[in-house]
Amino acid sequence: MSRFFSELYASAQPYTPGEQPRDRSYVKLNTNENPFPPSTEALSYTTVKTFLRPLNLYSDPESQELREALANSLGVAPENVLPGNGSDEILNFAFMAFCSPSRGVAFPDVTYGFYAVLAGLYGIDTKLVPLREDFSVGAEDYFGLGRTIFLANPNAPTGLALPAEEIGRVAGANPDNVVVVDEAYVDFGGESCVPLTQRYNNLLVVQTFSKSRSMAGARLGFAVGDAALIADLNRIKYAVNPYNVNSMTAAMGIATLNDPDYTLTNCAAIVTARLYLTSQLRARDFEVLESSANFVFAKSPDFGGEALYAGLKEKGVLVRHFAKPERIADYVRISVGTREQLDALLAAIDTLREELP
Numbered sequence: 601m602s603r604f605f606s607e608l609y610a611s612a613q614p615y616t617p618g619e620q621p622r623d624r625s626y627v628k629l630n631t632n633e634n635p636f637p638p639s640t641e642a643l644s645y646t647t648v649k650t651f652l653r654p655l656n657l658y659s660d661p662e663s664q665e666l667r668e669a670l671a672n673s674l675g676v677a678p679e680n681v682l683p684g685n686g687s688d689e690i691l692n693f694a695f696m697a698f699c700s701p702s703r704g705v706a707f708p709d710v711t712y713g714f715y716a717v718l719a720g721l722y723g724i725d726t727k728l729v730p731l732r733e734d735f736s737v738g739a740e741d742y743f744g745l746g747r748t749i750f751l752a753n754p755n756a757p758t759g760l761a762l763p764a765e766e767i768g769r770v771a772g773a774n775p776d777n778v779v780v781v782d783e784a785y786v787d788f789g790g791e792s793c794v795p796l797t798q799r800y801n802n803l804l805v806v807q808t809f810s811k812s813r814s815m816a817g818a819r820l821g822f823a824v825g826d827a828a829l830i831a832d833l834n835r836i837k838y839a840v841n842p843y844n845v846n847s848m849t850a851a852m853g854i855a856t857l858n859d860p861d862y863t864l865t866n867c868a869a870i871v872t873a874r875l876y877l878t879s880q881l882r883a884r885d886f887e888v889l890e891s892s893a894n895f896v897f898a899k900s901p902d903f904g905g906e907a908l909y910a911g912l913k914e915k916g917v918l919v920r921h922f923a924k925p926e927r928i929a930d931y932v933r934i935s936v937g938t939r940e941q942l943d944a945l946l947a948a949i950d951t952l953r954e955e956l957p
């Protein structure tokens with residue numbers, strides 16, 4: 601930190617993205633990306649050009665066509681939707697809009713690390729709510745906390761999901777606070793709370809194009825909720841980054857929404873691959889949580905989490921290991937790749953086991 605760095609943010613602990621090493625080629629199962637390319641519609645210049653605003657002009661600050669396409673696909677009105685530069689940007693807007701020195705935040709002790717980063721950045725008082733013994737989120741643990749609540753559903757890195765109705769109970773029990781449901785992984789087997797946003801005006805759903813729609817590099821996410829919540833987020837957006845979604849990404853997003861079968865087919869393939877990976881790991885005596893996401897959270901009987909991560913990396917396979925909290929230190933998070941990638945992972949695990957003394 602230079603001597604010029606603002607004291608406002610000096611205590612911020614930045615997010616550590618999954619590693620992207622370039623020293624050799626890896627089977628990359630560490631950042632929950634989709635192994636399939638974006639929809640051919642999204643990659644077709646002819647298609648995308650029909651939605652593309654000329655690039656000498658600023659992108660549409662309202663992202664109107666994209667908002668309409670999203671609203672159509674979600675069964676809500678355009679004023680219920682706000683697109684962002686990845687869902688991380690939407691989460692940041694939500695922290696800025698709904699958390700403050702007088703309104704703290706609550707989220708699980710084991711969840712997406714970015715919530716703690718944002719809470720630290722803005723100095724928001726944080727209540728970490730422990731996951732239950734089986735790593736599930738207990739809805740009752742969030743009743744009447746008097747705080748803004750962030751819940752990833754399915755949760756990361758566990759992959760466990762709550763039924764939408766349980767999240768609805770949390771929203772119903774906190775009528776004076778916003779409940780943000782981060783549905784980054786919902787398309788792989790979770791149940792979306794989007795329909796519940798019409799019943800609970802304090803429920804904000806956040807989704808992304810990075811996972812099920814294979815567009816992590818294009819950076820596109822969105823929020824869905826009551827028009828008043830969306831207007832609040834817009835207020836922040838116009839104070840931070842008015843042209844937050846670039847024209848190319850917006851056009852690709854519309855093209856992707858026009859090709860829903862492609863997304864559905866890929867999600868189904870990933871679910872099939874996840875079941876395969878889960879059964880293969882269990883056949884090797886791993887403990888594997890029941891995932892509704894495009895990754896599994898698993899514990900080896902033979903290696904600690906750090907050792908398994910390091911051993912696999914040495915064999916050219918990247919997975920993600922979290923040293924903290926201690927409760928999850930024996931686990932690794934493995935993204936569900938193609939069948940070929942998963943077979944390479946399983947072969948590497950078998951070799952590591954054979955090399956054990």
Ligand code: PMP
Pocket residue numbers: 685686687688689712752756782784807808809810816819820821
């Ligand atoms: N929420 C969760 C739970 C995630 O795991 C991620 C991916 N790191 C995000 C949000 C952010 O995704 P993006 O900014 O790519 O939309």
